[in-house]
Amino acid sequence: MPSISLKTPSASYDVTLGTSLLKTLRQRITRATGSRTSRIFFVTSPALWKLWGEAVTESFESATVLFLPAGESHKRFASVEKLLEQLARNGADRDSILVAFGGGVVGDLTGFLAAIYMRGIRVVQVPTTLLAQVDSSVGGKTGVNLAAGKNLVGSFHHPVAVIADIDVLQTLPKNELRAGLQEAIKSGVIRDPKLFSFLEKNADKVLAGDTKALQTVVDRSLRVKADVVNQDELENGLRMILNFGHTIGHAIEAATKYTVLLHGEAIGWGMIAAIRLAEQRGAMSEKDAKRVVDLIHRYGPLPAFKAKAERLVELSAGDKKNRGGAKRFILPTGIGTVEIVTDVTEDELLAATSAMLQEMSAMTKTKKQVKR
Amino acid sequence: MPSISLKTPSASYDVTLGTSLLKTLRQRITRATGSRTSRIFFVTSPALWKLWGEAVTESFESATVLFLPAGESHKRFASVEKLLEQLARNGADRDSILVAFGGGVVGDLTGFLAAIYMRGIRVVQVPTTLLAQVDSSVGGKTGVNLAAGKNLVGSFHHPVAVIADIDVLQTLPKNELRAGLQEAIKSGVIRDPKLFSFLEKNADKVLAGDTKALQTVVDRSLRVKADVVNQDELENGLRMILNFGHTIGHAIEAATKYTVLLHGEAIGWGMIAAIRLAEQRGAMSEKDAKRVVDLIHRYGPLPAFKAKAERLVELSAGDKKNRGGAKRFILPTGIGTVEIVTDVTEDELLAATSAMLQEMSAMTKTKKQVKR
Structure with missing residues (x-):
């Protein structure tokens, strides 16, 4: 699998690109984070999960799934606060890892959640659209929209790994x-x-x-x-x-x-x-x-x-x-x-x-x- | 004036402590940031501004004031989003500087606004309670409360300067x-x-x-x-x-x-x-x-x-x-x-x-x- 290295002053991580990566997702996350016992929280859209949920969780013994409805209109503070409350209620701690399984909206918003939950926890990006795979999942930019404009809010918070599975593009419109x-x-x-x-x-x-x-x-x-x-x-x-x-x-x-x-x-x-x-x-x-x-x-x-x-x-x-x-x-x-x-x-x-x-x-x- | 230096891997700034500091606030901010032209946005509580607003703005030619009602109950996402929208509508850009004039709630929330507005802008802390002066204004911790718990959300975002004027404590209950x-x-x-x-x-x-x-x-x-x-x-x-x-x-x-x-x-x-x-x-x-x-x-x-x-x-x-x-x-x-x-x-x-x-x-x- 080709793997591309990101090395910036604040982070260092690999982007793994290939096919059939999802079935070994748990092992890949463990390898990238060194954390075998951390709790995993997926953030994804209901439609995408219906298509890929089974394949994605094949390698997991347990994981919590939080849903964000698809579309730019949900990239707002209301969703951020709701998901943060869900993380807290489900016992996410500083060692927990978020996995963004989705396109740009899921990736940007989940990156932001990880940036601010308990002042920063780890996030793995698993981009499922071509746009997210070639661009938004890499580089640490996270974002939320205001009424006054798109991506006016956010932070720089790099993922600890990006896993881009080309297979997922099969179901992309x-x-x-x-x-x-x-x-x-x-x-x-x-x-x-x-x-x-x-x-x-x-x-x-x-x-x-x-x-x-x-x-x-x-x-x-x-x-x-x-x-x-x-x-x-x-x-x-x-x-x-x-x-x-x-x-x-x-x-x-x-x-x-x-x-x-x-x-x-x-x-x-x-x-x-x-x-x-x-x-x-x-x-x-x-x-x-x-x-x-x-x-x-x-x-x-x-x-x-x-x-x-x-x-x-x-x-x-x-x-x-x-x-x-x-x-x-x-x-x-x-x-x-x-x-x-x-x-x-x-x-x-x-x-x-x-x-x-x-x-x-x-x-x-x-x-x-x-x-x- | 005694001044105390913070030097961490991600930031370096001074805490200036003394009396009669407010009347030269603009000059102090300019000196600390090197920015003579940046727009200044105060975040403060209405009650505090009534007492000190005139003294604080004496050295300013212009500044925008955004109000956050006093009290822990306002350290929530609703206030965060409202203030971010106000910043955007008032034309705050990446060069703008927020000034937190208040106690712990104002300081924590304004620090968080600065951490996430346009992925991070500068903030100056001007703490007005003893608690904020001795503790919360220094060290870069910012925070917002969830229903699930206090300060469960936030980020590390250091101020570019902390200016603690002992005089302000006169009006502290x-x-x-x-x-x-x-x-x-x-x-x-x-x-x-x-x-x-x-x-x-x-x-x-x-x-x-x-x-x-x-x-x-x-x-x-x-x-x-x-x-x-x-x-x-x-x-x-x-x-x-x-x-x-x-x-x-x-x-x-x-x-x-x-x-x-x-x-x-x-x-x-x-x-x-x-x-x-x-x-x-x-x-x-x-x-x-x-x-x-x-x-x-x-x-x-x-x-x-x-x-x-x-x-x-x-x-x-x-x-x-x-x-x-x-x-x-x-x-x-x-x-x-x-x-x-x-x-x-x-x-x-x-x-x-x-x-x-x-x-x-x-x-x-x-x-x-x-x-x-």
């Missing part, structure tokens, strides 16, 4: 697979031209859910993430490049109230806007820009949404990545390279966002004509 | 002053015989609120705390000695639903129980035990409460200081020395707790006779 692959494209664009080429050449296999092809994609994406986090754990510099496509992507999610697009889909559109901005500036060649935009659409279709360019630019100003007023923007300069710039004007951002929206509008029209 | 002094007695017993003697010799002055005497008490108590935390930030060993009196103290608070006694008062009774246990074991001489118990009562009266010894012992078993089943107990062995033991039996604890309750009962009877 196809649109979630495609959305997750947008983050893989992101990894290629910012740092791994070979991953980018692989995604170009093997699109059919990857989209069909071919295990070996998916494993290559997850593996390479994870290595990008690990490499970046190992160099800048707390996002003071390099780690910001992981936010390529996220400035406008987050604004799209906020403008559509998180109900129209999956996160990866919003990031797909956000990357297109960033590419258009890079083109306008002459930072990226027309040819490279076309390759990236084509690949994003190849892993689509990205659903259309309704929002004005002005509104998206306005919403992007409130992104929490901003610090002390300076707005950072991740600008691709080629396939595999980006730069962090702070001089993007509102006009530039507006022009790029408008270009992206026009593209969407043109595609929608084409589709309608085809339908006729 | 006398019972709160006395309760806070129980924690000073604790500091003396566990590590500072000179502080203990000072408290014995200067009881009248200290209890009358004499500024110079109080400053000596706060200064020496803080040095004990800083010294311990500097050696064991995360409470894996030495820091546990700060919990002297807290095993039964916490149980008393839980048994009386946090409404009968102030925290320091419960710790006073908890220390008496621990002293009786030490005596039973022969760990502490009868003479030393008498000195400690006499001093605790000298800084009383500790209010009586109703609880069965069995119930207190039962509740103490759920204390979160326990880890993986092993129960640690802080046993005084003299004035200024303690040891951490793990072999205290339930019977011993029951006997010591019963002895403490009998003492309380005897005192109550005496008082009634006197009244007649």
Whole structure:
């Protein structure tokens, strides 16, 4: 099984990637934590547990399962408090281990629970969506949403192990697979031209859910993430490049109230806007820009949404990545390279966002004509 | 102004102690943080702000004030979420600084807000009760209560500065002053015989609120705390000695639903129980035990409460200081020395707790006779 090492000033752990990992989950957790007697608390969604609960608990003598309903709307303080009370009532102590079995919402929220229960207990991430496997399960970011914005609350709390079983992706809805692959494209664009080429050449296999092809994609994406986090754990510099496509992507999610697009889909559109901005500036060649935009659409279709360019630019100003007023923007300069710039004007951002929206509008029209 | 240094693996900051510090608060915060432009958000209680708001903001050109009603019942997730939403709506960003102006509840909760807002922003502690000045404002522990128990949630998040102004204690209710002094007695017993003697010799002055005497008490108590935390930030060993009196103290608070006694008062009774246990074991001489118990009562009266010894012992078993089943107990062995033991039996604890309750009962009877 390939295993990828995270080594930051505050944590050191392995990401194990492969197939048939679930059936030996207990042993893997014991090996990673050195704790044979710690109590295990799973946090998962009811639907996922119905599909995989039996397989997951095969290697366990006992474990407590706490449920979090699926969906972003449950990534709120009400769920946090409820689950913390359940942990306390079920006797979780400082030696207990939480296992997040689910996608981004379960992973972010369970990581946060582990960060704050009794001032910090251990968590193992077992990501079940492509998005969580390539991105959110690794790197220690945890988060909860406020009414005022997404992920405005959280902490840095690394897992003691990440166990990513490709088999679990079999039951992942196809649109979630495609959305997750947008983050893989992101990894290629910012740092791994070979991953980018692989995604170009093997699109059919990857989209069909071919295990070996998916494993290559997850593996390479994870290595990008690990490499970046190992160099800048707390996002003071390099780690910001992981936010390529996220400035406008987050604004799209906020403008559509998180109900129209999956996160990866919003990031797909956000990357297109960033590419258009890079083109306008002459930072990226027309040819490279076309390759990236084509690949994003190849892993689509990205659903259309309704929002004005002005509104998206306005919403992007409130992104929490901003610090002390300076707005950072991740600008691709080629396939595999980006730069962090702070001089993007509102006009530039507006022009790029408008270009992206026009593209969407043109595609929608084409589709309608085809339908006729 | 005496200033005490905290230097742990994760943080380094000064505690400034003195009088007339509030009028230069802005400059002190700027000096400690190096941030002249960061936005400042005060968290405080309405009653306290009425008394001190004008003095506190004298040195500020602008600041936002968020209110948390006084009392332990507000140290809950509902308050946390409400204040986080207010921070977001008022435009707090990663460079903003929270200032906790209040006692233990304000300090613990504001520290937690700072730990989780945007995954961590800076906090300055300006403690206004004796308890907060000698103990809770220093050391990075933050906390929120669950229905299932007190401080079951929180994180380690050190302030960037602690500014303790003795003047503020002038408006502190006398019972709160006395309760806070129980924690000073604790500091003396566990590590500072000179502080203990000072408290014995200067009881009248200290209890009358004499500024110079109080400053000596706060200064020496803080040095004990800083010294311990500097050696064991995360409470894996030495820091546990700060919990002297807290095993039964916490149980008393839980048994009386946090409404009968102030925290320091419960710790006073908890220390008496621990002293009786030490005596039973022969760990502490009868003479030393008498000195400690006499001093605790000298800084009383500790209010009586109703609880069965069995119930207190039962509740103490759920204390979160326990880890993986092993129960640690802080046993005084003299004035200024303690040891951490793990072999205290339930019977011993029951006997010591019963002895403490009998003492309380005897005192109550005496008082009634006197009244007649």
